[in-house]
Amino acid sequence: MRDVAVVAFACSTAARETERSEVEILAPVVREAMAQAGLSVQETGFVCSGSSDYLAGQPFSFVMALDAIGIWPPKMESHVEMDGAWALYEAWVRLQHGDIDSALVYAFGKSSLSSIHEVLTLQLDPYYLAPLGADAISLAALQARALLEGSQYTEADMAEVAARSRRDARSNPMAQVTGDASAEELLAQPYTVSPLREHDCPPVSDGAAAVVLAAGETAKRLCERPAWIRGIDHRVEPQALGVRDLTESSSTLLAAQRAGVFERPVDVAELHAPFTHQELILRDALGLNGGTRINPSGGALVADPVMVTGLIRIGEAAGRIMGGTAKRAVAHATAGPCLQQNLVCVLEASDG
Amino acid sequence: MSDPVLGIVTPIRIEYTFTAGKSRTRFLRALQERRFLGQRCPSCSHVYMPPVGSCPLCGVATEEELDVGPKGTVTMFCVVNLPFYGQEIQPPYVCASIQLDGSDTKLFHLIQEMPAHEVRMGLRVEPVWVEGEPEPSMESVKYFRPTGEPDVSVDARSAARA
Numbered sequence: 001m002r003d004v005a006v007v008a009f010a011c012s013t014a015a016r017e018t019e020r021s022e023v024e025i026l027a028p029v030v031r032e033a034m035a036q037a038g039l040s041v042q043e044t045g046f047v048c049s050g051s052s053d054y055l056a057g058q059p060f061s062f063v064m065a066l067d068a069i070g071i072w073p074p075k076m077e078s079h080v081e082m083d084g085a086w087a088l089y090e091a092w093v094r095l096q097h098g099d100i101d102s103a104l105v106y107a108f109g110k111s112s113l114s115s116i117h118e119v120l121t122l123q124l125d126p127y128y129l130a131p132l133g134a135d136a137i138s139l140a141a142l143q144a145r146a147l148l149e150g151s152q153y154t155e156a157d158m159a160e161v162a163a164r165s166r167r168d169a170r171s172n173p174m175a176q177v178t179g180d181a182s183a184e185e186l187l188a189q190p191y192t193v194s195p196l197r198e199h200d201c202p203p204v205s206d207g208a209a210a211v212v213l214a215a216g217e218t219a220k221r222l223c224e225r226p227a228w229i230r231g232i233d234h235r236v237e238p239q240a241l242g243v244r245d246l247t248e249s250s251s252t253l254l255a256a257q258r259a260g261v262f263e264r265p266v267d268v269a270e271l272h273a274p275f276t277h278q279e280l281i282l283r284d285a286l287g288l289n290g291g292t293r294i295n296p297s298g299g300a301l302v303a304d305p306v307m308v309t310g311l312i313r314i315g316e317a318a319g320r321i322m323g324g325t326a327k328r329a330v331a332h333a334t335a336g337p338c339l340q341q342n343l344v345c346v347l348e349a350s351d352g
Numbered sequence: 353m354s355d356p357v358l359g360i361v362t363p364i365r366i367e368y369t370f371t372a373g374k375s376r377t378r379f380l381r382a383l384q385e386r387r388f389l390g391q392r393c394p395s396c397s398h399v400y401m402p403p404v405g406s407c408p409l410c411g412v413a414t415e416e417e418l419d420v421g422p423k424g425t426v427t428m429f430c431v432v433n434l435p436f437y438g439q440e441i442q443p444p445y446v447c448a449s450i451q452l453d454g455s456d457t458k459l460f461h462l463i464q465e466m467p468a469h470e471v472r473m474g475l476r477v478e479p480v481w482v483e484g485e486p487e488p489s490m491e492s493v494k495y496f497r498p499t500g501e502p503d504v505s506v507d508a509r510s511a512a513r514a
Binding site: 022028119130 | 360373
């Protein structure tokens with residue numbers, strides 16, 4: 001395998017954007033990432049993005065985003081109707097071909113244009129589930145109930161996840177939700193969809209993120225401390241929720257094994273868990289119940305621009321390595337209802 | 353074999369509240385004042401009409417705004433002979449790519465007040481605005497019509513490259 005590293009990362013502050021278009025949110029983020037890398041878009045070998053037409057409310061919406069990038073002379077470009085983490089995977093694979101040395105990966109999405117929880121209903125089985133109008137929060141609540149009944153975890157454990165995430169978010173300028181409420185205080189709040197309370201659920205966020213990948217010597221030239229991708233893998237489970245054990249994440253476990261997570265201790269992990277109970281499931285799948293710092297950014301509970309959140313996890317994890325505060329990091333991204341599809345990426349410093 | 357199920361009803365309705373964006377908002381507001389507000393790229397100097405806030409060639413923000421037109425030149429056109437559901441104009445009519453004076457790109461609109469077979473590349477045109485208060489919409493321009501000025505030469509290949 002060719003050594004490929006994250007050498008730059010930028011993202012927008014998560015918010016409900018009532019004035020800026022997708023292009024206007026994305027453009028400064030791409031420029032910031034390119035400036036960090038000291039590259040122009042024209043100099044990169046490949047551009048790959050992740051987004052969803054259902055969020056934008058128009059077909060082929062990724063094409064309009066190219067206005068933000070500057071793709072003249074015509075670029076080699078690709079797009080996935082997935083979180084940007086999967087676009088990063090494609091770019092990583094593309095860099096393995098060996099004929100190009102760098103790639104720009106970006107993602108964008110405005111969840112606020114419609115009802116994101118209803119949009120997410122449309123990914124369900126159109127015969128059996130979609131007609132019932134099962135929304136994303138309700139499905140997550142079913143999963144949370146299954147976990148609470150089938151494990152030692154309690155609603156207090158879920159509230160602890162929220163309290164920690166909100167505290168950590170205070171030092172993340174890109175966060176949308178912050179706070180210093182204790183788990184006890186959060187537990188006093190009413191249910192949204194039992195057993196979930198507001199703090200168990202993600203905010204409605206708009207946003208964009210960009211990552212620059214580079215291979216080998218190019219990565220070393222562009223970045224003082226590149227975050228080397230030592231392993232990356234993604235796995236999907238069946239669509240029907242009724243055939244899955246929702247209290248565990250087999251696909252995360254398998255992807256983690258394939259990516260080499262368990263070979264050595266992990267300093268920091270950025271987990272794409274839009275709901276508090278999903279962090280508990282992911283921590284168990286990844287064996288992260290010891291000394292690993294979990295979601296120092298605050299994670300998806302404090303900023304959840306759908307289609308972007310997973311790429312932000314990779315960017316945040318890489319940022320810890322590029323910033324010198326971690327030597328080995330794990331980033332995780334998810335897609336589909338109730339953690340159906342999961343991507344795991346292991347990042348290391350040169351001396352990691 | 354059971355009878356095939358030929359249809360089920362799965363009600364799906366998603367409503368969107370679009371945000372035009374800061375740049376497009378200013379363009380649409382200018383239309384209400386019967387003006388065409390273009391944007392110039394600070395890098396390649398291209399003037400965009402209509403603008404999107406970014407130069408798609410250079411990937412930089414196009415913050416400088418300037419009025420272009422309102423007169424322009426037909427650089428490409430086609431004659432629509434086909435009737436279709438919802439059509440508001442009686443065929444044949446002309447859809448044209450129009451380069452407003454001072455702009456490097458083209459916008460698309462209708463050509464009226466001239467027989468379709470007389471429309472040609474290089475034809476000089478001007479906008480005809482709706483009566484009353486214009487909306488922040490391209491429909492505030494009803495169509496373009498000939499100015500009567502002499503034709504100008506159009507390089508078809510560069511015109512098509514936009």
